[in-house]
Amino acid sequence: xxxxxxxxxxxxxxxxxxxxxxxxxxxxxxxxxxxxxxxxxxxxxxxxxxxxxxxxxxxxxxxxxxxxxxxxxxxxxxxxxxxxxxxxxxxxxxxxxxxxxxxxxxxxxxxxxxxxxxxxxxxxxxxxxxxxxxxxxxxxxxxxxxxxxxxxxxxxxxxxxxxxxxxxxxxxxxxxxxxxxxxxxxxxxxxxxxxxxxxxxxxxxxxxxxxxxxxxxxxxxxxxxxxxxxxxxxxxxxxxxxxxxxxxxxxxxxxxxxxxxxxxxxxxxxxxxxxxxxxxxxxxxxxxxxxxxxxxxxxxxxxxxxxxxxxxxxxxxxxxxxxxxxxxxxxxxxxxxxxxxxxxxxxxxxxxxxxxxxxxxxxxxxxxxxxxxxxxxxxxxxxxxxxxxxxxxxxxxxxxxxxxxxxxxxxxxxxxxxxxxxxxxxxxxxxxxxxxxxxxxxxxxxxxxxxxxxxxxxxxxxxxxxxxxxxxxxxxxxxxxxxxxxxxxxxxxxxxxxxxxxxxxxxxxxxxxxxxxxxxxxxxxxxxxxxxxxxxxxxxxxxxxxxxxxxxxxxxxxxxxxxxxxxxxxxxxxxxxxxxxxxxxxxxxxxxx
Numbered sequence: 263x264x265x266x267x268x269x270x271x272x273x274x275x276x277x278x279x280x281x282x283x284x285x286x287x288x289x290x291x292x293x294x295x296x297x298x299x300x301x302x303x304x305x306x307x308x309x310x311x312x313x314x315x316x317x318x319x320x321x322x323x324x325x326x327x328x329x330x331x332x333x334x335x336x337x338x339x340x341x342x343x344x345x346x347x348x349x350x351x352x353x354x355x356x357x358x359x360x361x362x363x364x365x366x367x368x369x370x371x372x373x374x375x376x377x378x379x380x381x382x383x384x385x386x387x388x389x390x391x392x393x394x395x396x397x398x399x400x401x402x403x404x405x406x407x408x409x410x411x412x413x414x415x416x417x418x419x420x421x422x423x424x425x426x427x428x429x430x431x432x433x434x435x436x437x438x439x440x441x442x443x444x445x446x447x448x449x450x451x452x453x454x455x456x457x458x459x460x461x462x463x464x465x466x467x468x469x470x471x472x473x474x475x476x477x478x479x480x481x482x483x484x485x486x487x488x489x490x491x492x493x494x495x496x497x498x499x500x501x502x503x504x505x506x507x508x509x510x511x512x513x514x515x516x517x518x519x520x521x522x523x524x525x526x527x528x529x530x531x532x533x534x535x536x537x538x539x540x541x542x543x544x545x546x547x548x549x550x551x552x553x554x555x556x557x558x559x560x561x562x563x564x565x566x567x568x569x570x571x572x573x574x575x576x577x578x579x580x581x582x583x584x585x586x587x588x589x590x591x592x593x594x595x596x597x598x599x600x601x602x603x604x605x606x607x608x609x610x611x612x613x614x615x616x617x618x619x620x621x622x623x624x625x626x627x628x629x630x631x632x633x634x635x636x637x638x639x640x641x642x643x644x645x646x647x648x649x650x651x652x653x654x655x656x657x658x659x660x661x662x663x664x665x666x667x668x669x670x671x672x673x674x675x676x677x678x679x680x681x682x683x684x685x686x687x688x689x690x691x692x693x694x695x696x697x698x699x700x701x702x703x704x705x706x707x708x709x710x711x712x713x714x715x716x717x718x719x720x721x722x723x724x725x726x727x728x729x730x731x732x733x734x735x736x737x738x739x740x741x742x743x744x745x746x747x748x749x750x751x752x753x754x755x756x757x758x759x760x761x762x763x764x765x766x767x768x769x770x771x772x773x774x775x776x777x778x779x780x781x782x783x784x785x786x787x788x789x790x791x792x793x794x795x796x797x798x799x800x801x802x803x804x805x806x807x808x809x810x811x812x813x814x815x816x817x818x819x820x821x822x823x824x825x826x827x828x829x830x831x832x833x834x835x836x837x838x839x840x841x842x843x844x845x846x847x848x849x850x851x852x853x854x855x
Contacts, residue, residue, distance in 0.1 A: 273375070275300050275350050280759055283335040283348065284496065284625045284657050285822075289646040290398070290467040291492040291628070292353060297376070299388035299486060300350035301400075304468045305647045305655065308333070309347030318658050319514030320622040322576050323499035332624055332656035352377075353466045354486060356402040357386035358422050365389075365405060365420040365436070391447070392486050393456065394630045395479035398644030399472060400491075401464040403483060404456070409436035409445050412458060416440075450483045468648055482631060493629040495643050499576055500735075501594045501620035502583035510593075513543070513558060524558055531555060574740045581737040581749050584614055584665045594620035597665070603778035609672055609848060615772045616663040621757040624656040633827065663755025664772035666717070668710070673750050676847050677705040682835075685845065689808065689830065706750060707738040709835040709847055711826065714752040715817050716836065720784040721754065724776070725767040730820040731756050732768065785851055789837045791816035798833065798840055805829055811839075 276295035278287055287293045289304045310316065311333045318332040335348060358365040359379035368386075371379060377386040391403040406418045419440045425433040434447040449455055461477035484491050504510060513520070523534060535551040538544065544551050587597045596618040602610050627643040629635055635642040646655070676682060686705045714734040722729055735753040756768055771780055791797045792815045803809040804818075805827060812818060812831035821827060838846030 272349075280335045280337055281623075281657050281659075284623055284655055285494050286492075288492070288494045288625045288628060288655070290400070290465075290644060291494075292392070292486050293350070294487060295350075298352060299354060301353040301467050303349040303351060304465075305651060305653075306468060307349045308655075309349075311347075311653060314519065317653075318622055318656050320499055320501060320656075322502070322579060323497070323622055323624060323656075325571060326499070326573065326576055327497070327624065327626070327654065329654055330652040332622060333653050334657055335655060351466060351469065353400075354389040354392050354402045356389040356405060358389070359384055360387055363421045363423055365422040367402070388486070390486060391450070392484055392491070393481040394484050394491060395461050395477060395481045396629075396631050397461075397472070397477050397479050398465070398628070398630050399461055399463050399477060399479075399481070400466055400630070401462045401481070403450075404459055405436055407459055408447075408450065409438055410441070410443050411445060415443070453482060454480070455483060456481050470648065484631075490631055490633075493633040495626045495628055495635060496623055497573075497626055498621050498623040500580050500583075501622070502580055503586075503588055503590070503593075503595060510557070513554070520558055534558075577735075577737055578740075578747055578749065580735070580753075581747070581751060584616070584751065584753070585612075585667070587614065594618060594660070600772055600777070601774045603774065603781050605778065605851065606781050606848070608850075609669055610666060611669045612665075612667040613772060613777060614665040614667070615769050616665055616753070616755060617769060619661045619663055619755055619757065621659045621661065621755075622656050623659060623757075624654045626654065657759055659757035659759050661755055661757035662769045663753050664717075664721075664768065664777075665751060665753045666713075667751040670748055670750055673706060673709075673847070677709075679845075681842070681845055685810075685834075686832075689810070689832075703830055704738070705835065707736065708830050708832050710736050710738050710750065710752050712812065712817065712831045712833060712835050713847075714754060715812075715819055715824070715831060716784050716788045716833070717752075717780065718754055718819060718823060719817070720780050720787065721768065721771055724780055724783075725771045727756060727767065730822045731758075733757065733823050734819075734825055736825060785837065785848055788816065788833050791833070795840060804831075810834060 275298055276293075278293070283302070287302055289302050292299060292301050305311070316334045316336070318334050320332065324330065324332075352368065355368045356365065357368055357371065357377055359382055361382040361384045362379065364379065364381070368377060371377065371386060373380065373386075378384070379386055389403060389405075392400060393403055394400045405420055406414045409420060410418065415438060417440050418438050421437045421439060423435045423437060425435055425446075427433075428446075431447040431450065435444055436447070437444040457480060459481060461479060461481045463472035463474065463477050465472055520534075520537075523537075535555055538551040538554050543554055583595065584597065587599060588595050589598075590596055596616075598615045598617055600613045600615050602613050625646065627640065627645050629643050682705050686708060689703065689708070711734075714736060718732045718734060721727070721732060732754055733756070735755065737749040737751040737753070739747075739749045754768070770776060791811075791813065793813050797803075797813045797816060798811045800810055800813075803813060806829070808829035809817075810832035811834045812828075817831050817833055818828045834846060836846050836848050838844060838849055843849055
């Protein structure tokens with residue numbers, strides 16, 4: 263990662279892993295590097311994004327997002343000098359000297375490269391505080407405005423002191439040497455603390471200001487390392503047939519070069535086949551150049567006719583792919599049908615082992631302070647660039663998983679029960695979160711989502727993966743989905759840009775003898791919680807009280823594993839309540855029916 267900026271010497275700021283550019287430290291995120299505090303630049307400043315080597319193709323996701331391709335960040339330590347093509351800018355720009363205590367904008371310290379105090383020759387410390395608003399704007403904390411109680415003097419000269427007589431924010435004193443005014447930081451984090459200070463609309467990751475006339479949100483004080491300062495907005499898709507086979511994957515790597523040639527009405531077949539031969543595609547794909555040319559022409563037509571136009575269509579196409587199965591040994595999607603354990607054979611129709619998976623995860627944007635957004639409306643989150651681009655940052659990950667499909671007859675019988683409907687009637691009205699946007703928050707979704715969480719918690723204990731390594735994908739019928747497709751499945755999978763995602767440990771747990779044990783242990787553990795009876799009797803836990811019987815002791819997962827921010831969970835949907843075990847989907851396991 264390269265540290266740049268106007269009138270500054272470009273130099274290396276530090277290293278990040280490739281996946282961090284898509285998740286924790288994406289565009290607009292503040293990162294504490296060994297020597298600097300920086301903000302990752304927007305995609306307007308990314309270099310080499312036209313290099314074919316770093317382009318990624320995933321047809322369904324491209325169609326959904328309306329772009330042409332994805333770009334993968336470079337691997338750690340892959341580039342040197344000027345070739346570090348993901349820039350970062352120094353932020354915050356306000357700093358203080360730990361010796362003389364002077365507090366000012368970096369321009370007033372007049373250093374050229376490393377932030378050094380000219381008076382004391384000490385390395386400057388970046389400000390601990392910044393301000394942000396829910397529209398995504400970000401700026402330095404207004405120390406001059408705050409220290410002068412809103413009335414800045416003519417020649418402010420600020421210093422920052424730590425009082426030994428007080429603690430917390432009370433101990434941080436902002437003092438102006440010119441007018442002798444002072445004020446502590448106490449109260450600066452209140453929601454209305456900066457009322458009267460107009461949001462500056464600054465976007466330091468783009469080195470500009472929001473062109474909108476004004477911001478209707480009140481800026482709030484934040485710690486520069488606060489987790490709610492940057493909520494990344496990711497969206498991912500699995501590679502499924504026909505786009506997952508070996509030929510299609512090899513074609514995709516050269517697709518941006520081949521597409522304009524094929525679209526040209528005057529292109530020569532012999533020239534195209536010669537290009538295909540020169541790239542060695544026939545040897546890699548095991549077919550002739552002429553056959554590959556035919557597939558290219560079909561791909562052009564296929565992109566126009568197929569592909570997911572919505573999140574709903576994407577999930578439905580993935581669900582069909584798992585049900586249909588694939589035995590492609592050379593492709594990126596291979597499955598195997600496994601026997602269902604006898605103890606749950608009346609509840610589960612299929613257990614499908616995903617022996618090979620490819621997932622492309624893209625970064626669409628981010629939010630600040632409040633994580634809620636509409637997955638279908640880009641106006642509800644901050645963009646990575648000033649204007650629309652035909653590409654987005656993404657990473658290509660591979661892994662394995664276990665797909666579980668519930669028995670539709672048994673599920674329909676359970677979800678239409680009066681006591682089940684009454685239990686979830688109020689919860690079903692609160693559909694405010696990301697991936698479940700458009701999905702009916704019905705008893706079915708709550709059951710599937712909770713089952714995924716409980717199985718993941720059990721699999722973590724059995725196969726040795728870390729608590730954040732296994733993720734979920736819930737396939738539940740949409741409110742306006744395909745009337746001929748009744749979805750009731752979950753995918754528990756790993757994916758990583760290295761070998762950890764496909765070591766075989768998770769798939770092994772899906773085999774009959776081991777999955778039987780996983781199911782038994784999961785049902786036993788979920789029947790009680792160390793927080794019972796409070797947990798099992800709860801009618802509102804977690805964010806917005808969107809969970810019932812689900813807490814950290816029994817059901818919740820790391821945020822990276824859950825598709826709905828640990829919401830819409832209820833352990834009782836599986837095992838019932840203390841006074842009514844029959845309300846649980848797996849009720850016969852406990853009541854002996």
